[in-house]
Amino acid sequence: MIEVIGVPGSSEYQAALLIRDALTKTWRGIDTSPAGEEHVKIAASVKLSGQKVSDIDVVVAGLFRTKRYLVPRSNAKDVDGNSIVGAKVRVRSFVVAVEVKEHSSDRMRIEAGGINVKYAGGWKSATQQNDDQAHALKGHFQDTTRSSPWVYRCVALLGIPELPRTRGIQQPNAGAVASLFDGLEFLMAAATVLGIRKINGEHAISSGNEELMEQVLSDGLFQQLRPSSLDRRRMDRIASRPEVARQLGSLLGKQRVHLRGHGGTGKTILLLQAAYEAFLDRGVRSVILTYNTALAADIQRTIALMGIPSDGDAGGITVRTVMSFMYSWLDKLGLGREGDIELSKYEEECREANEYFESGAAGPEEVARIRKEHHSELGFDAVLVDEAQDWPQSEADLLATLYGGSAIALADGFSQLVRGKATDWKSSVIGEPRDGERSLRDGLRMKASLAKFANALADEAGLQWKLSPSTEAPGGRVIIRIGRYAQMDDLQRDVLASAIMDGNMPVDLLHCVPPSEVKSNGLHRSSALAESFYRKGWMAWDAVDELTRRNFPRSSEALRVVQYESCRGLEGWITVLDGLDEAWQLARNSIKTLQSAEHLPAEAADAAAWLRTMIPLTRPIDTLVITLRDRDSRMGQVISNVAARLPDIVEIQH
Structure with missing residues (x-):
């Protein structure tokens, strides 16, 4: 055959x-x-x-x-x-x-x-x-x-x-x-x-x-890729050619483009729209860099469905994880060992590379030679940086040396710091035009009621955080239940049936799970939630495993499962946040440990944990499902207060 x-x-x-x-x-x-x-x-x-x-x-x-x-x-x-x-x-x-x-x-x-x-x-x-x-x-x-x-x-x-x-x-x-x-x-x-x-x-x-x-x-x-309804909406948005994307596309690769906004304001999609415009109009070849392996796979799926070339000589768009991309450069410069990424030494190696250029040991001629000899891997006209606020400074400085500050476009999330101090990107474009700067305030992903819920939760938690609810997408609902989603067969079936009735496919759903729902056999990791899907005969893209999330889901029948730390930039028609109170507590504990050396008050860790929680809360489009381990937890109390304020939006199931 x-x-x-x-x-x-x-x-x-x-x-x-x-x-x-x-x-x-x-x-x-x-x-x-x-x-x-x-x-x-x-x-x-x-x-x-x-x-x-x-x-x-x-x-x-x-x-x-x-x-x-x-x-x-x-x-x-x-x-x-x-x-x-x-x-x-x-x-x-x-x-x-x-x-x-x-x-x-x-x-x-x-x-x-x-x-x-x-x-x-x-x-x-x-x-x-x-x-x-x-x-x-x-x-x-x-x-x-x-x-x-x-x-x-x-x-x-x-x-x-x-x-x-x-x-x-x-x-x-x-x-x-x-x-x-x-x-x-x-x-x-x-x-x-x-x-x-x-x-x-x-x-x-x-x-x-x-x-x-x-x-x-x-x-x-x-397997032939088949776009789901959510895929088609995303593809239509990228191909819609809005005026702001045309403006930014004309600047891409020549002048700094800088987008700022909270989660859910469409930063990543606008960067993709601009890259698509630059590809169509000028044959620009762009690379999108992200720390989030699951997001890289998600973007690659969209690029594949749209038939946009990645390595074409007439331009295109590709996506790489940041460390893989930078280690490729370190290897070509003779400063690193290809494929041998050591997190503990990574920032130090980037600093050494910067010193290498500052000393005159290498310069623009060598960079140009490497980009030409390794065109498919490194020969890009524009570099698009996702979550730019969270890069190590030495890494950002090295990227600016390799491609020039003006060739770099940034998507910068308000209040979305995960790794520490915000990155300084301005020093590489001092004195240059600022035509490419945009501040995004409208909630473009979520239906209006979901934005109202996110705003109310941020207010209840004491955050200075707000989205403008969409006037073009009314509706949206929030479901709250106590327990583990992996054990809620009835709710799983209701959620999937609701999505399909709305014309969506299983791949259009997004599920976030905490570490307690993940196990490892030494070779790969799996989630209890994906295993519950398998028992029903459903397919899953269980991206709690590192190798799985490097490859995008090729079947529209696969339900997506990620850990909370991998959800940035992703979206789901229905998004399930399993054990959200556990995720909040883990974030608080890790932040408190980092801040202990600085003798900051406990309230600072609480606020930082709430800000981090706003990332998964802005992933849904139509429906948000939240499960809590303890209704009396701090998260449980906040959500109960929000539910009382928004009874028409929030449904607490028992």
Whole structure:
């Protein structure tokens, strides 16, 4: 069986069909054989999340339980460099990352076994790009399968009918095919990059054993993404092209853009709108940096659904976690060890990098060289910073040195400090225009009643915090119950049914849980709530696990579960805050510990904990469900008082 996944019409999808046809002609009947015997999946325009490279033109994976062979015609070598032309090579399984290029021969150079193609900005290595994609794909499967398949690579040069030859030898001798390729040429081009190995005494192409390849073939990247109602609303907002986004988009990458506002005022979505405008109008390539891995995955899902390129040479939008991005730079500067992130040393390493530049050991020329050589990973025109108020100062200073203060756009949350002192970003744009500054006050995410509830709770807690309720979105409700949401089967079913009746999908719901609801077996973490969903036969994106939250939910049937610390920037049509009083108490305790050295009064920790609590309280759109462990807790008392003030909005269930 052969399956092709993707949206017809693109060059990537056309390449996927060419690969399908090539394999079908090579092995008769492979397209109609049972999946239990031989199964090939070909996905076009694949989006990855949590990797340094986000876009792969085509991913091909296959598992053959029947005996399928190839007989190489030329250029085939084993891992020791010996020719195996004319020998039988068994095809057991394969995973291939394919980069598609449509350049004509006069815009292509093949040198030292590598392919370079010409763009408006100069020559770029398609081979290096494809190699980076293969590493990213391997990293993706390590996250999702907890194992490591052997990933091959191949560049499909669809702009030329056949590869050139030098003294009768095809160039390059591995890792590429021209447009008139067959199945033998495709698989041998991919496999001979690293050489053909021997398995059980015979030459073989294999990416992994049957168990691993079954996991690969069932991976979510081979599932067609389907937007939910909430996805469509978010996509429509980004593509709506409001005037303020046009204004900010015209400045992005050239002048500082700075958005400030409470949670729920639309800072992140406005940054995305501006990035989309800059991409459409000027071909700007932007990267969004966030500490929140779950938010990075959420944004990547939206980008994937909209078909916005991430690594395109004509611009695009990608998203990276901050530390991963900065460690890439530290590695390229020779100041860090790639992939070895040590939180205790991170700020110190950023300070050392700043000193490296201040001493003159490196300068703009080296930065420009690195950005050009590693274009897919680091070559961005604009850098969008989420939760900018919470960055370590050394990290912010280094980013400004690498890209310039004017290329940086900020989303800055009022009263949303989690890590300590607010970051100074102004020093990198002293004396420059301030046309890109905007203060956002209206509650754009929440329906009006939810904003009123948040305002009332902040007032009851003694905070100077307020949102302007939306005049365009009336309604909204709050449900309060005592206990653990994982044990409230009736409420779970009512909440899901309500969302679906409103035209939403399970993925449109957001569930926040405290640490007491999370357990670990040493390999991965899971939540009691997700387990309660599984028992009902429901799907879940259980992002309390670090590797899970690096990859966005690819099914709209998956209910999202995150810990409180991962909820910033996310939203849900219905948002469930499980054990909110426990989350408040934990925040208070951690803040009190940090503040003890400064001899601050207990009231300061209380106020900081309330401010932190306003973050999850501003995640819902239509309905907010809060469960409390103790109705007599401080949080329980505050909510009871708010419920008395707003009886038409708040429903306390028993």
